Each structure stands twice: as C-alpha cells, then as structure tokens.
Amino acid sequence: MTDDHAVPYPHFQVNCKIYPGTGGDEGLEFARTVERVQAETDATFVFTPQLPDLRRIATETDLAVTTPVVDGADPGRGIGKILPETIRAAGALGAVINHAEARDTLSAIERKIQRCTDVGMDSIVCVDSIEMGRAVAAFDPDSLVFEKPADISTDRAITQTHPERVREFVRTIDDVNPRTAVLVGGGISTVDDVRRAFEQGADATGAASAISLADDPEARLRSIAEAFANR
Numbered sequence: 001m002t003d004d005h006a007v008p009y010p011h012f013q014v015n016c017k018i019y020p021g022t023g024g025d026e027g028l029e030f031a032r033t034v035e036r037v038q039a040e041t042d043a044t045f046v047f048t049p050q051l052p053d054l055r056r057i058a059t060e061t062d063l064a065v066t067t068p069v070v071d072g073a074d075p076g077r078g079i080g081k082i083l084p085e086t087i088r089a090a091g092a093l094g095a096v097i098n099h100a101e102a103r104d105t106l107s108a109i110e111r112k113i114q115r116c117t118d119v120g121m122d123s124i125v126c127v128d129s130i131e132m133g134r135a136v137a138a139f140d141p142d143s144l145v146f147e148k149p150a151d152i153s154t155d156r157a158i159t160q161t162h163p164e165r166v167r168e169f170v171r172t173i174d175d176v177n178p179r180t181a182v183l184v185g186g187g188i189s190t191v192d193d194v195r196r197a198f199e200q201g202a203d204a205t206g207a208a209s210a211i212s213l214a215d216d217p218e219a220r221l222r223s224i225a226e227a228f229a230n231r
Contacts (some may be wrong), residue, residue, distance in 0.1 A: 001181040001203050005142050006093040006122045008064055009181055011044040012194060012224055013206025015068070016053075017101075022212050023050045028057060033218050035061045043225035046206070048096060051082070058091025066124060069102060070095035072111035084112075084119045094122030094142065110139045124183070130169050137176040143204070144173060147186030157187040159196035159205075170201035189220075194227040 001009065014034050016022035022030050031047050038045045039062075047063040058065040073081040087095060097112045098104040104112065109125055116123040122142035127133045133144050146169045148158055159166055170182050181203040188194060189210035197205040214220040 002179045004179070005181060006120065007046055007066065007124070007143070008044050009203045010198065010228070011046045011064070011204045011206075012228075013046045013048060013066070013183065013185075013204065014211050014221075015048040015096075015206060015208035016050050016212060017068070017208045018050060019209065019212040023053060027053045028060060030212070030217070031057045031061050031063060034221060035063050037218060037221040037225060038063070041222065041225035041228070043221075043228040045221070046094075046204075054087070054092055055090040064093050065091055066094040066096060066122070067092040068096050068099070070097065070112060070116065070121075072108060072115045074115075084115045084121055088119040088121045092121060094124045096145075097123055097125045097141075099126045100128065100147070106135065109136060113139045113141050116142075126185070130165070130172050133169055134172055134176055137173050137180050140177060141180055143181040143183055145183045145185050146202075147184065150186075155187060155189050155210075157189065157193040157196075159184060159188070159193050159200060159202075161187075163196065163200055166197070166200040166202065191223045191226050194224050198227060 034045050048066045048068050049057045067087045070084055070087055071081040095116050098109050113123040124143045125136050125141045126145040127136055173180050173182055183204040184197040184202040185206055188205050188207045194205050211217050
C-alpha cells in the first residue's frame with residue numbers, strides 16, 4: 001500500500017448502517033464518543049454515518065468520514081442519484097462500494113471507482129473472495145474490504161476462522177496492485193480480532209453491529225484501541 005490515500009491508515013472503521021441510536025442527534029453523540037476515544041488513545045477511527053448525517057459529522061467532529069453509498073453518475077439528470085462531487089463537498093474522504101447489503105455489478109464498481117478518483121475521494125470496495133479481489137484490484141481501487149457475507153453481524157471473525165485466507169488475500173492484492181489497501185471486515189468484534197487482522201497483513205479493519213449494538217460502545221472502542229499500541 002502506498003501513502004496516497006485520503007483516508008488515514010491504519011484505522012478501525014465504525015459503520016453505522018441504520019442501527020438504532022446512530023442517526024440524527026444520537027448519531028452525532030455516537031460520533032463524538034468515537035472521537036473522544038480516538039483523542040485519548042493511539043487508535044485512528046474512520047466513521048461511516050447514515051448518509052443524511054454525513055456533512056454534520058464531518059463538520060462537527062475531527063473524525064475521518066466516509067459515505068456508505070455513492071453513485072457513478074455524472075452531474076445532470078438523475079433524480080435520487082448521489083453524486084461523488086456532492087459527497088466529497090460534504091466532507092467525505094471515501095465511499096463504500098459493493099457492500100454485501102448493497103451489491104453492484106462489476107461494471108458499476110469500475111465506474112464508481114473512476115468517479116471517486118475524479119473528485120479526489122477514496123474508493124473502498126467490498127469483495128467476498130480472493131478471486132473477486134484480484135479482478136477488482138485491476139480497476140485501481142484505493143481499498144478492498146475482504147469479508148464473508150455470512151460473517152457479518154456475527155462473532156465469527158475471518159481473522160480467527162480463516163487466517164490463511166486473509167494472508168493469501170493480502171499477498172494477492174499486493175501482487176496485483178500494491179497501491180491498494182486491504183481492510184478486513186465481517187464478524188470483527190474484539191481487540192484480538194483487530195490485532196490478528198494487523199498481524200495477518202491488513203491495513204485496516206472495522207465493524208458495525210459490534211460497536212453500535214454493544215452494551216457499552218465506548219468501552220468496546222477503548223478495548224479495540226489497544227490493538228493500535230506500539231504498531
């Protein structure tokens with residue numbers, strides 16, 4: 001991975017999705033909790049809010065913010081489309097593409113990567129296999145998120161169940177496109193999961209439900225921050 005990314009590395013991504021307590025005023029308070037932990041620890045967090053909250057959180061916190069959705073459209077006709085230019089102007093440093101809960105075609109992925117590049121915003125593309133990672137890496141994304149869809153919202157982190165697959169994925173992407181960063185997701189929930197991700201060669205990792213639905217999100221974040229110490 002090179003250092004020409006808008007999103008900082010290494011990091012832990014906190015993804016709100018549409019979980020209760022992560023939108024509106026509650027979403028801002030959630031982001032401020034993440035911001036506080038970042039300020040008081042060695043960890044770097046990237047925050048992916050619900051879309052209507054993006055500008056507010058990018059403006060009212062010091063967190064690096066990414067968008068959960070973007071379209072490959074050009075300015076002009078297209079009601080309901082989400083322009084990369086508008087998202088970038090709102091403060092997003094990157095865009096999540098092809099999440100397991102919002103799949104894209106390969107041609108749409110390639111188009112979205114290019115449009116993100118056009119506006120200086122990182123493309124963060126989710127893939128579910130080494131083979132797909134190899135194919136998408138040829139489009140020059142800024143980051144690939146490697147996760148098994150069945151692991152999402154579980155405690156079956158791939159760093160625990162299939163560490164050899166993570167290492168192979170990292171090696172493959174490094175061979176195909178060394179500029180592309182690797183993020184490991186799906187089932188990540190503990191400091192050990194995060195530590196293993198870094199040990200296995202990942203540049204970043206992250207979670208959604210493991211943080212937003214935790215009994216004490218701040219305590220969970222502080223625990224995960226321990227994986228960044230002495231890196």
